Amino acid sequence: MTRISREQLAARIAADIPEGSYVNLGIGAPTLVADFLPDGREVILHTENGMLGMGAAPGAGDVDPDLINAGKQAVTALPGAAYFHHADSFGMMRGGHLDVCVLGAFQVSQAGDLANWSTGAPDAIPAVGGAMDLAIGAKQVFVMTDLLTRSGESKLVASCTYPLTGVGCVTRVYTDHAVFDVSADGFAVRETFGATVEELERLTGLTFNAGR
Amino acid sequence: MTRISREQLAARIAADIPEGSYVNLGIGAPTLVADFLPDGREVILHTENGMLGMGAAPGAGDVDPDLINAGKQAVTALPGAAYFHHADSFGMMRGGHLDVCVLGAFQVSQAGDLANWSTGAPDAIPAVGGAMDLAIGAKQVFVMTDLLTRSGESKLVASCTYPLTGVGCVTRVYTDHAVFDVSADGFAVRETFGATVEELERLTGLTFNAGR
Amino acid sequence: MIDKTVMDAASAVAGIPDGATVMIGGFGRAGQPVELIDALITQGATDLVIVNNNAGNGDTGLAALLAAGRVRKIVCSFPRQSDSWVFDDLYRSGRIELELVPQGNLAERIRAAGAGIGAFFSPTGVGTSLADGKENRIIDGREYVLEYPIKADYALISALRGDRWGNLVYRETARNFGPIMATAAAITVVQVDEIVPVGSLDPETVVTPGIFVDRVVAVGSRSWLRDGEFVGGVDLEGRPVDAGVPA
């Protein structure tokens, strides 16, 4: 069965982000998407710690401790950037002004529920950050994830067993096997990277619409 | 019976505003208070349309249409001023950050209720502006008013008959006859400008504490 | 390339439909987007609901829009001014609806719409007629009234400078409602004195980031700064300088 790499997946997501979009890329793998936005396409990146117009990572010698992203990694500011405080930044998110956010996931349910902040393990240190704000705030919530966990369980589920991040919030799920839209009657296969719908159903234990 | 002029009253109020205070002077007579703040005493004036550090009126030739106070009169900005938008400005007021505001009044009740935005006349055009926000927001609400209306009725009342601006919000009333504190059991005469407490009681029809 | 600039004020206000709710920036004349309002009058949309702090000054700008009979209802805090004769006449003759909102509640309700807040408890107006019929609650010993967001289909605002991304800076107290109205409208239209290249506004000083802005049009110096002269404003006493003849 054909799978695509994390970089290919990032490129696939980047291709779906039109010029002029305001986009928040979640901590971790979603950050990769920025590297695959085509040259010359102006997409404005938001980082919830207080900036629009975030640029790429600086050279190792140019790290500025005051200029970081939500993952606390060093970044740069593009010409046209703007800084703002946390209440303004999260007002922007909660108020529905971001076009797209791309988030990782532990689980996504057929109803579009997202679980990505806690596995509910009793000894885990809980940490939610801005995940819940992004989940309910962006106009489109894209999830970027492997279809299966390392132990082979499907991250697409009938209903989430992990603690929820947001209810009915996910628009589309980009996985290493296929792209799924969350539709009124469950996941619709939008595009596969080689697998058949039957194979995807076998892997996930779910029933899919063939999609468009 | 001794009365003081509006200018004397403004000076009297100015004398009670300590250095370092953040002060909002309401539209109309309260604006006069600024002219009587002693030279060298740093008092920072707030205007609710979006500035701290408001200065005096400009020369007639230096009027700047973008730089006005809440009464829409031309003003200046002192060194150390700051501009901000309306939500921030009223957050500052509502959040209790102003030390003093000075407001005009139609009526003030013994309980500290203020009526200063509407006489309730059926053909009047209602307009409230920031009066209600100032009334409930400042740490101390000073009222500056004549004790009596032109027709001789007391503006200090047992309870307001005009529409309220705020409930139990007035700290002190500066009138042309005397200064009154709003206390737990009604008005207390704090200082008179010649009248006796008995004369004030006759004018207002109220019973006062002699004050401190 | 992102380019939110439009050629002229007519393009800036294109598409505003009859019946739209339109926020109009400004406090009195300061920050009032007169050129956009003039274009809106020409454009012809009617039956509008207008959100503004006031209800027009003199015979220009918002007052002219009212005089043209385009406004069904106005939401504001302070309609009555020395030069609000246009509104006064409409109101007294029952030809315009008024929703009077305390100024801070007006500002916070606009901000709430932009920030995705469903409703909030405000201490302003408690116990007054402007809180009649609203939900009250005592929180931590203090009484509050529940206020809901005010959102709009369009916002028309004025700023000093903008770039093609829509980043804005304002001038002095003309900032007033611009930054919050920009967040609360589906489509935000901005007139600026000057459009500057992307990157020339210091990111530390941008007041409205472009995410809140849809269209930007340069109008040059605003009407009451024409030829460097102050026209159409108020004098030191707040009286209109070139009031013209009351309607």
Added chain:
Amino acid sequence: MIDKTVMDAASAVAGIPDGATVMIGGFGRAGQPVELIDALITQGATDLVIVNNNAGNGDTGLAALLAAGRVRKIVCSFPRQSDSWVFDDLYRSGRIELELVPQGNLAERIRAAGAGIGAFFSPTGVGTSLADGKENRIIDGREYVLEYPIKADYALISALRGDRWGNLVYRETARNFGPIMATAAAITVVQVDEIVPVGSLDPETVVTPGIFVDRVVAVGSRSWLRDGEFVGGVDLEGRPVDAGVPA
């Protein structure tokens, strides 16, 4: 003459009592007022409730305050980080209480305290365990959860420059929580790189007006900028650069 400047960090944190609720600015290390926190450790106040986005990084600043056993409870959104070993150990051994708040609700609750809002309905967290036991309401077809203000006795924040009136400007993403925490505390204490004369900050660019500020102390360049070298921060991957030995 108004003069909010104080001589040193020790004077800046004087008077913070045991049991106080103290907001501490910063997002991770950016904007964290390390010099004030060091002074607070020396000052000795204990049994503190700390409000911060995180729960300390490495062994310096907030992490050192935690390690010194001075914190009873922390209110934050994201305690777990690559370099949060001090908190992790305290939490796992039951020696610190945690109130986990989604980041935007944390920010908005702090703002609400500063802006006199009694409570607000937020869509964030609805249907999740972090909204358990909170009041829900459907407004205009959407579900919200009622959130209350977070206020503090003291706020310790970091800014780039300040004047003797307390006006502040920040630097880049180090702005983060400073402006809202300054509004939400009874006493706001600020460390700045540099104190500048009143009037030298452009009124258009002041982010925190002095009304929100009580004490300002100049500390020079912050620790992780010492001698122009970046020390004590994170590398491009977010890993601490001079992590030291985990506690």
